Amino acid sequence: MHYLEFEKPLAEIEGKASELRAMAAANKEMDVSAEAAALDKKSADMLRDLYKDLSPWRKCLVARHPDRPHCKDYIEALFTEYTPLAGDRNFADDHAVMGGLARLDDRPVMVIGQEKGFDTKTRIERNFGMARPEGYRKAIRLMELADRFNIPVVTLVDTPGAYPGKGAEERGQSEAIARATQKCLQIGVPLVSVIIGEGGSGGAVAFATANRLAMLEHSVYSVISPEGCASILWKDAEKMREAAESLRLTAQDLRKLGVIDRIIDEPLGGAQRDRAAAIEAVGRTLSAMLKELDGKDRAGLIAHRRQKFLDMGSTGLAA
Amino acid sequence: MNWISNFVRPKINSLFSRREVPENLWSKCDDCGTMLFHRELSENLNVCTSCGHHMALPPRERFAALFDGGIFTEIKVPRPLADPLHFRDQKKYPDRMRAAQKATNEAEAMLAAEGEMGGTPIVAAAQDFRFMGGSMGMYVGNAIIAAAERAVKLGRPLILFSAAGGARMQEGILSLMQMPRSTVAVEMLKEAGLPYIVVLTHPTTGGVTASYAMLGDVQIAEPNALICFAGPRVIEQTIREKLPEGFQRAEYLLDHGMLDRVTHRLELRDELITITRMLMNQPPAVRGTLPAPDPAALAEAAVTPVAADAAVAPDQGESRGGKAAPDARTPEKGKKDEAGAKPAKSAGSGK
Numbered sequence: 001m002h003y004l005e006f007e008k009p010l011a012e013i014e015g016k017a018s019e020l021r022a023m024a025a026a027n028k029e030m031d032v033s034a035e036a037a038a039l040d041k042k043s044a045d046m047l048r049d050l051y052k053d054l055s056p057w058r059k060c061l062v063a064r065h066p067d068r069p070h071c072k073d074y075i076e077a078l079f080t081e082y083t084p085l086a087g088d089r090n091f092a093d094d095h096a097v098m099g100g101l102a103r104l105d106d107r108p109v110m111v112i113g114q115e116k117g118f119d120t121k122t123r124i125e126r127n128f129g130m131a132r133p134e135g136y137r138k139a140i141r142l143m144e145l146a147d148r149f150n151i152p153v154v155t156l157v158d159t160p161g162a163y164p165g166k167g168a169e170e171r172g173q174s175e176a177i178a179r180a181t182q183k184c185l186q187i188g189v190p191l192v193s194v195i196i197g198e199g200g201s202g203g204a205v206a207f208a209t210a211n212r213l214a215m216l217e218h219s220v221y222s223v224i225s226p227e228g229c230a231s232i233l234w235k236d237a238e239k240m241r242e243a244a245e246s247l248r249l250t251a252q253d254l255r256k257l258g259v260i261d262r263i264i265d266e267p268l269g270g271a272q273r274d275r276a277a278a279i280e281a282v283g284r285t286l287s288a289m290l291k292e293l294d295g296k297d298r299a300g301l302i303a304h305r306r307q308k309f310l311d312m313g314s315t316g317l318a319a
Numbered sequence: 320m321n322w323i324s325n326f327v328r329p330k331i332n333s334l335f336s337r338r339e340v341p342e343n344l345w346s347k348c349d350d351c352g353t354m355l356f357h358r359e360l361s362e363n364l365n366v367c368t369s370c371g372h373h374m375a376l377p378p379r380e381r382f383a384a385l386f387d388g389g390i391f392t393e394i395k396v397p398r399p400l401a402d403p404l405h406f407r408d409q410k411k412y413p414d415r416m417r418a419a420q421k422a423t424n425e426a427e428a429m430l431a432a433e434g435e436m437g438g439t440p441i442v443a444a445a446q447d448f449r450f451m452g453g454s455m456g457m458y459v460g461n462a463i464i465a466a467a468e469r470a471v472k473l474g475r476p477l478i479l480f481s482a483a484g485g486a487r488m489q490e491g492i493l494s495l496m497q498m499p500r501s502t503v504a505v506e507m508l509k510e511a512g513l514p515y516i517v518v519l520t521h522p523t524t525g526g527v528t529a530s531y532a533m534l535g536d537v538q539i540a541e542p543n544a545l546i547c548f549a550g551p552r553v554i555e556q557t558i559r560e561k562l563p564e565g566f567q568r569a570e571y572l573l574d575h576g577m578l579d580r581v582t583h584r585l586e587l588r589d590e591l592i593t594i595t596r597m598l599m600n601q602p603p604a605v606r607g608t609l610p611a612p613d614p615a616a617l618a619e620a621a622v623t624p625v626a627a628d629a630a631v632a633p634d635q636g637e638s639r640g641g642k643a644a645p646d647a648r649t650p651e652k653g654k655k656d657e658a659g660a661k662p663a664k665s666a667g668s669g670k
Contacts, residue, residue, distance in 0.1 A: 162529075164549030164557050169567060172577050174528035174548035182502050182534060201486075202498060202529040202548070209499040223486045223495040223526070233408035233488060247491045248404045257403070259492050306506070309499045310464065313457045316403030 002272075004061050010050065013043040047269045054218060056244035060226055062218040063197045064160075067272035069279050071098055071113035071156045074196065077276075078283040079104055079111055085142060087134075091171060094135030096127045096163070099142045104154065105287055110146035112139050112207065113156030116197070129198075130163035133176035136206050140176075140183045147187040152290055155193040155207040160225065161200035180206035185305055188298030192289040194264070194282055195219045195251075196271075211305050212289040214262040215251035216278065218270050221259070222249035248317065258315050262289070348372055364584050373521060373541045373584055377423070378430035378445035381480060385443060385588055391434035394442070396427070396465045399457035404491045412489040415451065423449045428483070429462035433469060436478075437592035437604045442470040445480035448522075453483035455527050456490040460497035463531055467504035476514040476595045481532040485525020498530035505534045514598040516591065519546050519569070519578070537594055538578045539587070540569035546577075 003011040017039035024032040054062065062068070075082055079102035086093040099112035114131060117123035139155075146153045162173055184191060184206070193210035199221030208221070215221060224232075226244035231237040248254070251263045264285050271278035296304065345354050350372035360367070364384055365374040383389040406412040420426065428450035433442045444466040446453040463479070470477040486494040508515045517535030519528075521544035529548050540546060547567040555562060565571050569581045582590050592604045 162548060164553045166554060166558060166560075166562065166566070169547055169549065169554065170575050172533075172575070174546075175533040175577060177529040177548065178498075178502070178531075178533040181499055181530060182505065185499065185502055185506055201495060202526050205495060205498045205526075206529075209502075221492060221495075223491055224488055229408075229488050243408070246404070246406050246408060247488070249492065254492055257492065259496060306503045309496065309503055312496045312500065313399055313403065313460075313493045316400045317405065 002065065002067050004058075004065065006058055006061070007050065010043055010046050013039055013046065017043065051218075051269055055241070056220070056247070056250050057226060057241040059218050059250050060198075060220050060240075060244055062270045062272075063220045065197075065270060065272045066118070067275075068197055069271055069275045070118065071115040071158055071196065072118075073275065074156055074279055074282055075102065075111055075113070077279045078286070079109075080106075082111070085145075086138070088137035088141060090134065090137060092132075092134045094127075094132050094138055095125050096129050096131040096159070097135035097138055099138060101151070104283075104290070107152070107290075109152050109154050109290075110142050111154045111156070112142055113196075114159040114203075114207070116158060127163060129159045130161060131159065131203060132163050132165065132168040133171040133173050136162075136176035136180040139207065140180050143180075143183045143187050143191075147189055150189055152190040152192070152293075153187065154286055154290075155191070155210065157193060157195045157199050157204045157207050157221075158197035159200045159203045160198055162203035162206075174202075177202045177206045181209050184209035185309075186302065188302055190290055190293035190296070190301060191305070192286060192293070194285065195221050195260075196282065200225065209305070209309070211293055211301060211308070212262070213260045214264055214282075214285050214289065215254065215260050216264050216271060216282070217251055217266040219251060220249040221251075221254055222247050253317065256315070256317055258312060349374055366584050371542070371583075373543065375448050375482065375521070376584070377449060378425075378447050378480070381445050382430065382432050382434075382443065385436055385478075385591075386432070386434035387436060387438065391432040391443075394431040394433060394462075394465050394469050396429075396431060396458065396462045399461055402489075403457075403493060404489070406489040406491065408489070415489065419449075419451045423447060425450055427458040427462070428453050428456070428487075429459045431462045431466040431469070433473065433475070436588065436595070439592055439595055439599070439601065439604065440473065440475050441478055441595060442466050442473065442475050443478045443480070446482045446527075448482040448484075448520075451487060452485075453481075453527075454485060454487035454494070455483055455497050455501075455530075456487035456494045457497065459483075459487075460500040463501045464504045467507045470513055471507050471511045474511070474513065476516065476599060477508055478516045478518065478591060478595070479531065479535070480518045480520055481523040481527055482520045483523060483525070483527040483532075485527055495526065498526050501531040502534065505531055514595060516594065518587065518591075520544055522546070524548070524550055533577075536598070537580075539580045539582050539590070540572065540578050541584055541587070542569055542581055544569045546572050 017036050020032045020036050024030045075098065082100060082102040084100040096114055098115045102109060102111045114129045115126050116129035117126035143153055162177055191210040192212045193208045195208065195215040197219050199208060201223055204221060226240035226247060227237045229243040229247060230239035251260065254260045255263055262285060264281050267274035267277045344357050346357055346360055347354055348367040348370060351367060351370035353367060353369040355368060365376045382391050402412045425447055428447045429444055430447065431444040444462055466477055505515055514536050516537045517532055519532055519540040521541060523532050523546050525548065528546060545567055546569060551562055551567060572578045573581050596604055
């Protein structure tokens with residue numbers, strides 16, 4: 001279990017409880033159940049308190065939690081017959097972007113998402129979920145394929161942003177993102193999306209320009225990272241807490257602004273504490289969102305998406 | 320030490336010094352540092368007369384040079400909510416906004432207008448880098464949508480001049496949402512079969528490049544313009560190596576297949592006319608004003624009317640036909656051609 005900075009006091013209590021239990025297991029005569037239960041209660045209370053009103057910055061930390069289920073976990077658990085499809089047919093296969101045909105509730109869908117990796121090796125292989133142009137072009141290709149065969153598209157968003165590298169720029173990072181966003185708007189099949197962790201700027205928009213967009217309770221979606229914003233507007237990257245506050249990047253604020261359609265509740269203490277429950281909740285939401293779009297024809301789906309974005313920004317937050 | 324020396328004299332001095340050296344009489348080239356006479360510079364569309372460096376050209380001045388006779392009609396842009404997030408960094412967003420409005424005398428970071436360019440009806444939109452770095456917020460999105468809707472309604476091409484540091488952080492997610500929103504505008508034009516031409520000017524970066532600025536049917540950039548998604552500093556920090564000379568400049572992008580053309584600002588108008596007219600299936604433009612009647616040529620023409628065409632040099636010709644390549648003309652000549660139809664100031668109607 002990986003504890004975040006603000007969870008340190010919790011780590012202490014939980015550590016004590018498990019220490020006590022280990023001791024009791026070694027020594028049969030010892031009865032620690034009362035103490036352990038007290039500690040459990042204390043830690044449960046603390047967990048509830050900590051997560052009751054997470055600050056936007058803490059939500060960023062939870063959204064980036066290394067133990068949080070990632071795209072690959074969702075695909076493996078929720079979809080059957082997942083058949084990865086690779087490559088942009090131009091340059092390379094970008095491992096930061098997963099995608100392929102799969103079935104959700106037995107229905108064929110095209111699932112596409114950003115995968116960050118779970119250990120050093122896979123993180124490097126996945127480039128920490130930061131796609132290069134070929135990743136966006138792969139997504140475009142898969143969306144086109146889905147569109148041609150009338151298969152709904154499901155996207156799972158989890159990226160710090162598009163990769164800022166030399167090769168990525170040379171191969172047209174901005175054009176690739178722009179075209180992916182455009183493709184999202186063009187396809188005549190349902191497009192539903194869930195932000196499962198970080199929705200980092202343009203790199204996320206290229207996947208999340210959907211008919212229905214949901215966010216996990218503690219995920220974030222933002223124009224810029226709080227650190228980046230702080231270093232530009234505050235001239236001090238350490239002001240990320242203030243920046244996170246100002247940017248309104250939480251699911252709760254984005255729901256009020258009409259940018260997202262749904263919030264998916266996470267288990268107490270975040271998706272990383274009960275991965276199975278989080279994954280199941282995302283599955284239910286995906287099915288529900290696809291169901292809502294059943295019966296809409298191609299033109300209707302495209303028009304719906306367009307109107308949704310044209311209308312966006314007509315409601316602000318209360319002062 | 321009295322109020323005269325403390326208060327009156329500085330006041331008088333400042334009054335005089337201001338009158339003697341108006342701030343805008345001379346400007347310094349951003350690149351080569353040459354002092355340039357303001358009028359000369361603005362006649363040269365803010366291109367340094369010494370080194371050819373392209374400096375920022377505010378939308379109103381650009382439109383004055385772009386539209387025939389400098390005449391254009393502003394397109395009304397729906398006003399978005401002011402400060403929907405109640406954003407606050409070291410300053411409040413509305414305060415930053417007011418400061419930008421005061422400094423630029425513009426409502427926001429984009430100006431949209433309709434008019435004729437070389438007799439070709441067009442809709443144009445231009446981003447104002449002076450206004451909070453040209454940043455893309457809801458107003459900019461609204462302006463692009465309004466321009467596209469107008470273009471569709473009138474059946475005209477849309478020419479967009481981009482210049483921006485990226486998204487406007489003070490509008491948070493709503494600025495990010497302008498990426499799909501502006502793309503919807505591009506889709507409207509596409510669906511209506513109308514050309515969408517993007518002219519990327521220095522600098523065009525971030526979310527702007529990653530949306531409407533890279534989706535043109537034809538992509539033209541001004542020389543040496545910085546065009547990128549991630550800025551050079553961010554990349555250097557990420558990869559920890561020095562970037563090559565000219566990286567992410569217009570010519571570099573042209574080389575890497577990301578642009579159709581890199582065009583000098585003084586040749587841009589002619590090129591835009593040529594391209595839009597071809598895409599719109601219109602006959603070649605009639606260029607320039609008629610040449611002053613040359614008595615000798617007139618007399619000759621009276622005798623042999625057939626020779627009229629040959630007697631007119633192509634450069635001053637009333638109709639240039641499709642053969643003469645605009646590239647063959649020097650910027651100076653291009654200027655001369657326009658001169659006849661270019662009053663000093665714009666005639667925007669919206670203000």
